[in-house]
Amino acid sequence: MKTSFAIYPPRIYADFQRLGARGDYYTTVSEVVGENLLQRLPSLNLQPSVIVDLGAGSGIFTEMLTQHYPQSRVIAVDYALSQLRNLAESKESALCARAELLPFADHSVDLVFCHLMLHWSATPEMVILEIHRILKPNGVLLFSVLAPDSLKELRQVFLNISDKPYIPTFTDMHNWGDLLQHAQFKNPVVDVEYFSLYYKTFAQLMLAVRQGPTYFLQNMNKGLITPRQWQCLEKAYEAYRDEYGLVVTLEVAYGIAFGKRLTQPADPVQEASIPVQNVQRRK
DSSP, X not given: OOOSSOBOHHHHHHHHHHHHHHOXXXXXXXXXXXXXXHTTXXXXXXXXXXXXXXXXXXXXXXXXXXXXXXXXXXXXXXXXXXXXGGGTTSSSXXXXXXTTSOOOOTTOEEEEEXXXXXXXXXXXXXXXXXXXXXXXXXXXXXXXXXXXXXXXXXXXXXXXXXXXXXXXXXXXXXXXXXXXXXXTOEEEEEEEEEEEEEESSHHHHHHHHHHSTTOOBTTSOOOOOOHHHHHHHHHHHGGGEETXXXXXXXXXXXXXEEOOOOOOOOOOOOOOOOOGGGOOOOX
């Protein structure tokens, strides 16, 4: 699946390690989106034995999943070890692993909960296929990702100083649906929701963006912004101020898909041999 920007995994890993040490600057938004994702679970009537919280971060939703399913084994998986340290003293299991190489047997997991992680994968196709591999027949993948309208105001404003990609454009929800179907997931359903974040000043807005996972892009323009360019951006962003402040839009796509049912192998064809001399012509 092609995106309009390239992702550099070592930099993503390093920055999420940093976030683990300095705190999650998107905690409020992440919690709201994650809780909305959790609200889709009751309608599925699941009785999962094994749940994987893929891209678990500090384990907020690992704990919530444990509360939802107290009889289930919930395993937190994240590539950044520092993110998992908050789970060190808890009863939930934690594994440091890459999403492309999950340490689970084929068809061993009932539910994969993947919150705001897939859009940072350099190879989302591989991650989706790996999730499909570990899911049991009719197991469930539940995920959320950032979608194309996220940061659209900031992306437009930066066109005032450069036509190079300062701000990422995320993958459309229809592409995620196509990817799930290609991976042979059953009945994929994807829908979107919009969030508006408000900041009093452009400086506060930019600080939030720089502290979050939006600069992990290998081909993004890395040139320094001059004071004159900053003034240009600040002035242009005033077009997006309303009574609440300067707005930043986040578009979030939610997805549900089911692992493919394993078909029973057909009974082998039974062959019988009859000597030619025993075959008689009908009279």
